């Protein structure tokens with residue numbers, strides 16, 4: 001209450017209402033709660049851990065190990081982590097039957113030590129594939145065997161410790177046609193079904209996702225993904241969720257977000273906002289400045305995303321994962337930007353309050 005009165009005092013002083021303040025509540029009546037907090041007031045007591053769904057972020061082991069402030073934000077705010085790169089095939093597979101586990105092992109142990117969920121990203125993708133696989137020449141059956149061996153090895157190693165997996169990532173083009181990936185070319189579209197079956201064999205309890213971007217802007221892609229998921233499920237294939245990456249910008253409408261999340265929920269599966277960030281400089285201006293106005297627009301996007309997720313049944317809300325922790329470590333580096341809820345000094349931005357303000361509504 002004291003803090004609220006103090007902040008209220010500050011805001012009035014800054015808008016030149018000092019005289020009023022001396023006579024008007026709530027300054028003189030500290031026990032009386034104002035009906036509504038002024039719009040800009042940060043909600044300091046609510047954290048991401050209070051969310052009605054799990055909030056997490058993509059993490060990098062070296063930053064967790066060497067950057068104290070980064071580690072503090074992750075520990076204080078996050079309930080779930082997704083290894084940003086450590087579980088990709090290019091990071092893990094060093095040759096046929098040869099693996100590098102150190103980074104992934106570290107993150108899985110870290111999550112267990114801090115009671116966090118680990119979401120595994122990603123088993124089968126068209127990029128970040130090691131050279132020995134891109135050079136591999138085998139029959140269709142040999143490609144299936146290669147994929148099976150890889151998925152069994154990775155999912156099996158973390159059985160019971162990695163709760164969920166992006167089994168197939170980005171299998172569609174924006175027009176809804178299949179992306180001609182190395183897996184598609186060598187196995188055919190059946191590679192998707194097989195990948196889910198292999199993951200399920202290796203960890204029958206794991207929650208298995210199809211993950212992609214663009215459902216919020218391409219109706220054709222949305223349709224293709226929902227059709228795939230519904231068809232696979234109708235055939236008894238273990239697909240349990242849809243991950244919507246949501247690398248959006250602050251101009252994306254709330255109705256686009258809601259429609260895509262609702263479409264995924266209508267498939268009857270878990271819905272994960274799996275790689276969220278909100279670009280503020282999609283025009284890629286070199287002289288970009290993060291103004292208060294931009295901060296408010298970005299806040300509205302974070303708020304709209306949370307509201308969209310909260311509008312589907314609670315037992316389908318898998319959570320929101322940000323693609324990074326603070327602005328300086330974002331993957332968006334081709335132009336200056338500020339896409340995450342924490343700034344480059346690990347301070348909370350208005351985006352933070354955009355999310356927390358939706359909790360408990």
Ligand code: 9MR
Nearest residue numbers: 084085088121127128169245275323331
């Ligand atoms: O943020 C990731 C970056 O560090 C990697 O170099 C890149 C290639 O592996 O992948 C980035 O993450 C991508 C994610 O794995 C899939 N969706 C798009 C993400 C941003 O490119």
